[in-house]
Amino acid sequence: MLVRIVKMSFEPSKIEEFLTNFEIVKDKIRTFEGCNFLELYRDQNNTNIFFTYSYWNSEDDLNNYRHSKLFKDIWAETKPKFNAKPEAWSVDKIASLK
Template identity: 45%
Template sequence: MLIRIVRMTFAPEQVPAFLKIFHRSQYQIRLMPGCRFLELWQDAEQPHIYCTHSHWESEEALNEYRRSELFGQVWPATKALFAAPAQAFSAHQVLPE
């Protein structure tokens, strides 16, 4: 499984527009092949900073989503609202022995 975190900084006045995009698309994203989990986090000290936390069956599943028509609509609309470049990384969970 691949865990994906994307940290996004918005101008405070752009937050409502971002939330509208996220709430409108979250269910479609969750239905994408290979998506097992998606949630949105808001920074506790800087409320204009959000992170998406998603789980994908594989890197290929994530890349398929990134090549999808849905991503082609959601990401450019979200990116247009940024106050700073997004920071994204992928990780694997380390299970206890």
Template identity: 40%
Template sequence: MLIRLVRLTLHPERVSDFLALFRASESHIRQQPGCRHLELWRDADQPHIYCTYSYWDDDTALDAYRRSALFGEVWPATKRLLAAPAQAFSSQRAG
């Protein structure tokens, strides 16, 4: 299992746009082959910073999503709302 965390620093005035985009696409992302879980987190101290937390079967499933038409729509729309480059991390359980 691959655990993916993506930290998104949004322009504060664009948070509501991001939330609308996420809500419109989250069920479609969850339906992608190999996606086992997806959550959205908000930073406790900086309310314009969000993280997506997802589980994927493996890096092949995540890469297939990144090549999908859905990602091709969602990611460019998300990038336009960012105040800083996204930070993404892929991890696996260590034990």
């Protein structure tokens, strides 16, 4: 399993547009083949910063998503709203406590 974390910083005036679009596409992302989990977080202090946190079966599954029409459409809608370059990490889960 691969965990993908993406940090995005938005122009404050574009946040509501981003959130509206995320509501529309979140189920499509979550049900994309190989995606097992998806969450969106918002920084408590810098409220224009958001993070997506997703679980993928494999790097191939993540890459299939990143090269899909779905991703390209979402990225075309999202990218113009950024006020800083997004950052992304693919990580392995070491421990999980419940």
